[in-house]
Amino acid sequence: MILVTGATGQLGSATLSHLLNNIPPNKVAAFARDHGKAEHLKKKGIDVRIGTYDDVASLEQAFQGIEKVLLISGTDPNRVQQHKNVVDAAKKAGTRHLVYTGISLKDIQTSAVKSVMGSHIQTEDYIKESGLPYTLLHNTLYTDGIPMFAGDNVFETGIVLPAGDGQVPYALRREMGEAAANVLLQDGHENKTYEITGGALYSYADVTKALSELSGKDIAYTDVDAVAFTEQIKQAGVPEFVAFMITGLATDTKNHQFEGVSKDLEHLLGRSPITLDAGLKEVYGL
Numbered sequence: 001m002i003l004v005t006g007a008t009g010q011l012g013s014a015t016l017s018h019l020l021n022n023i024p025p026n027k028v029a030a031f032a033r034d035h036g037k038a039e040h041l042k043k044k045g046i047d048v049r050i051g052t053y054d055d056v057a058s059l060e061q062a063f064q065g066i067e068k069v070l071l072i073s074g075t076d077p078n079r080v081q082q083h084k085n086v087v088d089a090a091k092k093a094g095t096r097h098l099v100y101t102g103i104s105l106k107d108i109q110t111s112a113v114k115s116v117m118g119s120h121i122q123t124e125d126y127i128k129e130s131g132l133p134y135t136l137l138h139n140t141l142y143t144d145g146i147p148m149f150a151g152d153n154v155f156e157t158g159i160v161l162p163a164g165d166g167q168v169p170y171a172l173r174r175e176m177g178e179a180a181a182n183v184l185l186q187d188g189h190e191n192k193t194y195e196i197t198g199g200a201l202y203s204y205a206d207v208t209k210a211l212s213e214l215s216g217k218d219i220a221y222t223d224v225d226a227v228a229f230t231e232q233i234k235q236a237g238v239p240e241f242v243a244f245m246i247t248g249l250a251t252d253t254k255n256h257q258f259e260g261v262s263k264d265l266e267h268l269l270g271r272s273p274i275t276l277d278a279g280l281k282e283v284y285g286l
Contacts, residue, residue, distance in 0.1 A: 001027055001028070001029055001047070001065050001066055001067060001068075002019060002023075002027065002028055002029065002066070002067065002068045002069070002070075002184050002185075003029040003030070003031055003049070003062065003063065003066040003068070003069045003070070004016055004019070004028070004029070004030055004031065004069075004070045004072070005031040005053075005069065005070060005071050005072050005086065006031075006032075006072035006074070007030030007031055007032045007038065007041060007046075007048075008030075008032045008033075008034065008037040008038055008041070009072065010144070010173055011072055011101065011173055011176060011177050011180075012030070012070075012072055012177075013177070014173055014174040014176070014177025014178065015070055015177040015178075015180045015181045015184075016028065016030060016041065016046065016177075016181075017174075017177065018177060018178040018181035018182070019181045019184065019185070020044065020046075022181070022185055023185065024045075025044050025045030025046050026045060026047070028046050028047070029046065029047040029048075029049055029062070029066060030046050030047070030048050030049065031049050031050075031051060031059075031062050032048060032049075032050060033050070033051070033052050034050075035048075035050060038050070049061070049062035052082075053074055053076070053079070053082030053083070053085055053086055054078070054082060054085070056085050056088075056089065059085055059086060059088075059089035060089045060092060060093070062089070063089045063090055063092070063093035063095060064093060065093075066090070066093060066095050067095060067096050067097070068095065068096065068097040068098075068099070068184050069086075069090055069095055069097070069098050069099065070099045070100075070101070070180055070184060071083065071086050071087070071090075071098060071099065071100045071101070072101050073100065073101050073102065073119075073120065073123070079119050079123075080119045080122045080123060080126075083100075083119075083123040083126070084123075084126055087123075087126055087127055087130050087132065088130075090132060091130050091131070091132055095132065096132075096133060097132075097133050097134070097135070097184070097189075097190060098127060098130075098132045098133070098134050098135075099134070099135045099136075099137060099180060099183050099184060099189075100123065100124065100127055100134065100135070100136055100137065101137050101139055101180065102120040102123070102124060102136055102137065102138050102139070103117055103120055103138060103139060103140075104138035104139060104140045104195050104196060104197055104258065104260065104262075105117065105138075105252065105257050105258065106256070106257050106258070106259070106260060107257065108120065108121055110255075110257075111248070111252050111257060112247070112248040112249075112251035112252050112255070113244070113245060113248035113249060113252065116245070116248075124136055133190040133191060134190070134191060135183050135189045135190065135191075135192055135193075135194065136192075136193040136194070137176075137179070137180060137183070137194055137196050138193065138194065138195045138196060139171075139176055139196045140168060140169050140170065140171055140195075140196060140197040140198065140258060141168050141170055141249065141253075141258060142170070142171065142172065142173045142176070143170040143171060143172045143173075143198070143274075143276065143279035143280065143283055144172060144173045144279075144283050145173075146170070146207060146280070146283065147283065147284070148246065149161055149163075149204075149246060149249075149250065150207070154211065154219065155211070155215055155217050155219060158208060158219050158220040158221060158222060159204050159207065159208055159219070159220075159221045159222070160221075160222045160224055160229070161204055161221070161222075161223070161224065161229070161250045162223065162224050162225060162226035162229045162247060162250050162251060162254060163203075163204050163223065163250040163251075163253040163254050164223055164253070164254035165203050165205070165223075165254075166203065166252075166253035166254045166255065166256050166257075166258070166259070167201035167202055167203045167206075167253070167256070167258070167259050168201065168202060168203075168253055168258040168259075169197035169198040169199070169200060169201050169202070169258065169259075169260070169261045169262075170198050170202060170276055170279065171196065171197055171198040171265055171273050171274075171279075172273070172274050172279050172282070172283075175265065175269060175273055175274060176196055176265070178268075178269060179194075179196060179265055179268035179269055182268050182269070182270075183268065194262070194264035194265075194268065195260060195262035195264050196262070196264060196265045196268075197260065197261055197262045197264070197265060198261070198265070198273045198274075198275075198276070198279075199261065199263075199265075199266060199272055199273050199275070200261065200275070200276070201259055201261060202276045203221075204221040204253075205221045206276065207221070207276070207280070208220055208221040210276055210277045210280050211280060211284070211286075213277070214277065214280060214281055214284070214286040215284075215286055223254075226247050226250070226251055229247060229250075230243050230244070230247045233246065233247075
């Protein structure tokens with residue numbers, strides 16, 4: 001049986017959707033925190049197992065009978081210990097393959113969000129030391145995440161970000177979920193690391209050009225100072241941690257941290273990933 005953690009989140013949902021297209025629901029388990037949010041999964045015939053990454057007993061119970069697991073990285077400040085709890089439970093249960101979602105960055109040590117992203121390195125080291133067969137999926141930034149950076153009024157105000165002319169090989173979250181599902185469904189991915197990226201690099205100038213063509217509106221990109229930008233969005237009501245992450249990831253983009261294109265996603269999908277234009281059309285409903 002395959003277990004997907006973070007099952008009610010967007011990446012977990014995308015992975016489950018592709019799994020159900022290929023295997024019966026009684027071969028799939030979902031680990032979730034909330035009964036209510038997981039009810040729709042239960043109705044599909046998925047074995048829903050309730051718990052949290054902090055609750056070791058719930059993890060150990062959830063891993064009974066599990067052969068493969070997708071560990072979707074958490075967002076809690078204590079996520080390194082949480083991830084270790086998952087790895088320990090998987091090992092104790094005799095799970096034979098653990099897949100983990102990290103991030104595709106050139107150098108986490110010099111990242112503007114190292115304080116958050118450094119936990120991926122710690123988790124991956126722990127996974128390797130555990131002796132469990134593993135696959136590490138280093139995911140690039142989501143095409144679906146562009147609206148978070150662009151803001152709610154992108155078609156009126158354009159995109160204002162401290163991202164310079166940096167580029168990102170954006171990919172759709174649902175294709176990443178499909179790739180993760182294929183790793184779980186197939187053999188031969190053990191002890192490998194994949195860089196999960198789109199097929200080309202795009203700057204925010206490219207993003208606004210694509211949005212302009214799709215919407216018929218003239219949308220511009222404006223590069224701004226990072227400190228002033230952070231203060232501006234905080235004053236607009238953006239929570240401090242969210243402001244830190246938006247500015248930090250934009251700064252990493254400016255510093256060319258994401259500028260690596262891999263064929264791994266194409267290989268795992270068995271086709272070329274969706275282009276930026278097609279992805280933005282889907283994300284914005286254009």
